[in-house]
Amino acid sequence: MNKYHYEWLNGWNKTRPTLMCLHGFTGTLHTFDCLRDVTDYNILGIDLIGHGKTQSVEPTDYSMLQVVKELVALKQHLLPEEKVVVLGYSMGARVALAFAMSHPEMIEKLILESGSPGLKTVEEQETRRKHDAKLAERLQTRPLVEFIDFWQELPLFQTQKALPQATQQKVRQERLTQDPLMLAYSLLYMGTGSQIEYWSTLQTLQVPTLYLAGTKDQKFCQIGQEMSTIAPNIIYQELHAGHCIHLEQPDAFCQRIENFLESR
Secondary structure, three states: OOOOOEEEEOEOOOOOOEEEEEOOOOOOHHHHHHHOOOOOOEEEEEOOOOEOOEOOOOHHHHOHHHHHHHHHHHHHHHOOOOOEEEEEEOHHHHHHHHHHHHOHHHEEEEEEEOOOOOOOOHHHHHHHHHHHHHHHHHHHHOOHHHHHHHHHOOHHHHHHHHOOHHHHHHHHHHHHOOOHHHHHHHHHHHOOOOOOOOHHHHHHOOOOEEEEEEOOOHHHHHHHHHHHHHOOOEEEEEEOOOOOHHHHOHHHHHHHHHHHHHOO
């Protein structure tokens, strides 16, 4: 397929290193607009497959291995001689971890926001695939707005109800710009139940990693804590937020990232 759509969110300067940013499900590269003021790094926003301007009707383009292959190709095209820092949120964090596990030589540091290494057992994976298949069917048979209404009411996102209405509306509009068929493919072929699980190999993670979780998001606090006990290269930190830290606490989020980037 064609290369992924990308934008330099704060311009490009050849003297700066690059922070590659990967959004979550129903998001776009503009998920990380809050990082525009991180002037020590080029901020590279990427629309992952099935989102924004990166689209395909070929199911094989949506497998996690193929997504990583495309990101490797993009990185080598843009920055063939240097390592990058990779930041991923939720779905994007799963992609970022897969990238780091398979191509550690290309990554300087890794930042995971509310992500997981997949599901541990075959039974859990099968249950999740069935769940995601039902959501995919819903996307393909009912209006997108109905799915977005349902999605934004999930318990995972309830802490966002305290955000200003303008912020909530911006997130909703971003979701409403998506193609429902592409979102369905994303769920079916690169959902948590369909990807390779990395729990069993996490101890081999070579890249210095920061895992950020929101204190109000207990599921991912537990995941992050467990990951940090398995992999010695993972630093676990919490911020006072829910699942989407960069949206709920953008200043604190950016500060944690800058601190980690400055550390040795």
